[in-house]
Every structure is written in structure tokens, then in C-alpha cells.
Amino acid sequence: MSKKPVDQESQSDPDDLRTFEALSADRRKKRTVLEDHGINPYPSRYDRTATTGELHGRFEGLEADVFTGENARIAGRLISIRGHGKLVFLTLQDHAGTIQLLVQESKRSANAAIVLDLLDLGDWIGAEGEVITSRRGELSLDVVELTLLSKSLRPLPDKWHGLVETDTRYRQREVDLLANPESRRVFDIRFKAIAALRALMNQQNFIEVETPILQPQAGGALARPFFTHGNALDIELSLRIAPELYLKRLVVGGYERVFEIARNFRNEGIDTRHSPEFTSLEAYSAFGDFNDGMDLVEGMVLAAAEASIDSLEITVGQDRPINLAGPWPRRKLLDWIEELVGQRLHPSDPVENTRKVCDQFDVPYLPEWGSGKLIFELYDTILLSTITDPVFVCGFPVEVSPLARQSNDDPTMTDRFELCIDAKEFANGYSELNIPEEQQERFNTEAESAKRGDAEAHPVDAAYIRALEYGLPPTSGIGLGIDRLIMLLAGVDAIRDVILFPMMRPEAPH
């Protein structure tokens, strides 16, 4: 053995390496030193007297270099340190925002000096002192006492760039939230919008209910479900794809106005606008029809916008301005299609004719689809993409609406609408089909397509038919896609940016 390896060995002393392990070890070591000073790095509680938001609210507009004479105790995460020898500036972040701590050697306690010396970015701390403004005029706490509330053992992301990698942002949302203000902004919009929707529904006398997520048979929408197994009953269960059928059974039971903010699960593709797990708000209201549904949806979206962003002007992505100002136009689907393709189409048309139009516009189709489904495909591919500002598209073929009531003047069409904004569907609603025999027939038709291999056909639901036989009043039903609404309000393009913990492949073991 030569001398060289010995030198290398001493240089690779773990204490000297600045690898992640060493960064973390530094912090553990500081924690130990704190304990040596008799300081508990994980105290059980802290009495704060104010939040950053309260302080900024109360003392906004003070001149520079003001001593208010008022003491405060605040708590939060340490996100920045700017040292000047005997004077140190800290930035503390709590749920409401940030505030500057000014720690002067001449003012701080002996304990505060020890804690200050052993702090790391990311630590949770409590600070007590006088509310002042700095010479530059920034509201600050002139710190007398510093308390460590919880030691952070991992280094924070770059304070300027934050956490950028989408993979890590989604997998470790807690880090994304603590490091990226933009991410917090998006979720604040989400929580405010949902709270506003709840408040609106309560105010309109809707009862909030909960219906099964584990169901013997998933219905209420056309989608592929997830399956699981229930051990106790030894049965196969589906995760719900929509709460619709159970909610209408509650209307049968006498709850005239019900709604549910429902997590739905669909075993389908993941992309920027689809998540296997997503949230919808469905509401059912006895004695109304689909026109009432449109009124309700418009009110919901406007209330959510007002509460969360206080604006009806939105820019989505880089450059897609949307104006939410109502009232929103209500346009008949068949009229609009006629404008786009240059001829009047109808579900009762011979299917060859409708196929010809689809060919003309490069809209692909399957041989078993009738004219109604083909018209819907034309809507989905060539009409939807032209929409920017909100519009209700009204009147959909029976063939693609197995749970909607037939129009009074046209048995091949239903009283159904979709709300479209920015080339996406946001809400769906209709006058509910409440004639048991007719519903049974619709189910039978769906069962036939299932037999032909359509994995998304609506299953026959005997319990639902039985419920209808007890009598469902005329009912207006709507479903609003919450995630897409939040995307719109926050102006983001990816559904995973509005879901706290989106579904990801499990992390690879190290």
C-alpha cells in the first residue's frame, strides 16, 4: 500500500463530502448539538399569536424604521437566511405567506443565539418579538426568542428556481407545495372554488350526500371501470365511474334536491386532460328540466370563478384568452353541425349518408355505429375544437344518451346539453329519463353493443329500473367536471397540475 490511498481515504471522510448523505448528516449533527444544549428539536406545541397574513393585514402601509411596540409570536418554515454578522435576516413562511425576521445580536436571547446558529433552510421555527419595519420599510419581527419546532433533515430545492422536474413535483407534492408558490396558487384556487360550489349548492337547498364508490356494477356513464374483489362477500366490485344512478334513486326516495362531489374512477388513458381518478359534481333536482340544469351550471361556474380568482377573464396556457361573462349562448347541436358540414343531419338519416359526411371530414367510425353516434363523433372532432368561450350545445341523439329523456318533438333526440369551453367538455346535463320501460329498452340496446364487444356500453341495472318503477319525478340532472374547471380557472394545461397526488407508476426501488 502506498501513501496515496491513505490520503484519498482521509479525503473521503463522510463528514467532508457534500453529497446528499452528507448534507443530511450535517443537519442530524446540528440536531444532536441542539439536544446537547438541552433544546428539544421536536417540541409538542407552540402558541402563536398571529399569522403572517394577519400581521401584513394589520400593519400594512407603515413607514420605514417604525417600532410598533406590539409583540407577536409567529410560526412557520424557514425559507431564506441572509446573514450580516451580528444581524441576520430570516424569511419565515406560513400558510398565509411570508414575513421577515430580523435577529439582532443586541436583542436576541441567549437561547435564540444557539438556535440561530444551528438552523437550516427548511426548519420549522417559532419566533417572538416586536413588530417593526426595517430601514428599507419591510414589515419584520425584531426577534427576541427563536424556537425550533421541527428539524428538516433534507435540503430544500433551489430557492429561486424551485422544483421544476414534473416527476418529482407530482410524486413529492409536499416539496412542490413548499417550494413553488405557483403550485400553491393553483391548489388555493381549487379549494376556494370547491368551497364556493358547496356554498352555492347549500344556498339553493341541495342536500350533500354520499353514495357508494365500491359498486357491484358501475353505471351512470359510458366508461371502462376498475375492478376489485370484496373478501367479506366474496364478490367482484367495480369502482364507480359516476354517481348518477344512486343519486336518482335518492330522488325517488324523496330527496328532491341532492348533490355529491364525487371521486370517479375510469380505467382509461392518462393524458393532459384525463386522469384515472377525477372529481365531478353531480346534482339532481326534482321537477326541473335540462333548461334548469343549464341555469344551475352557469351559476356554479360563475360562483366558482368569483370566489377563486375574482375575475371572468382568463388566459389558459400561454395565449388562450377565455371570457366567462354570461349569459352563455345555447345552441342546438343539429343546427351547428349543419353550419359546419353544409347539410342537415339527423339521427334518423340512413347511416350511409352520415358516414359519407364523416368520410368527408376524416372522422373515423365503427361499422356498428348509427347516424346518432356518427353525429356525436362529428361534434366531438370538428365542432368542439372550434369553441373558446362558454357555450351550451343542446340536443343530443338518443343513441349516445342512454339515461336522458327523449325530446317531446323528436323521439330520436334527447333534452340534453353539454357545456363546452376552450375546446373541452366541462359539464353534461339532461332531463332525466324516468319511464321504466323505456329505460329498460335503452339498457337492452346497450347490452347488445356490449355483446358485440363494446367495453364501455352501459350495463343493465335492474335495481335502478326497480327504483324507476316506484316513480322518479321529472328531474333535471347535471354533472360538472371539477378538475377541468380548476384547470380553466387556474389557467393550466395539465390535469395533473390540479390533482394533489396524481396517479404515477410506483417509484423504482433504489
Added chain:
RNA sequence: GCGCCUCUAGCUCAACGGCAGAGCAACGGACUCUUAAUCCGCAGGUUUCGGGUUCGAAUCCCGAGGGGCGCACCA
């Protein structure tokens, strides 16, 4: 499912066939008004993983894994 792109220090990014670098964070030091503080110093790497080509690979090729974006299905 198919195609394209991507993975480099804890974080954000360079280097694109020729010694693996910077900023932030860290560590040591100076500093009582900074706020992306500043200044001096020091350190930090299995370039996602496994093969291959080459005198030489972060770089080129093949494969695996993670992620992203399109297309298809769906809301």
C-alpha cells in the same frame, strides 16, 4: 397500445467524441438593514441502470427503467 423527446452534484442548468463545470444550497471566514444580500475560501459526481463501438463515451449505438409530449380511447 404506437411514435417522438428527455434523464449530468441536494436543486436549477452547462459541457454534445478529448481533464465533468457554473449558480443556488452546504462547509470555513468577514459583515447591524438585507431581501436571488455581498465578499474571500473550501468542498461536493457510479453523468438513471446494463451492455456495445472507440486509443478515448455524459456525448455515438443497442437494451432496460423513470418522466414528458403527440396520436388513438375517454370527460
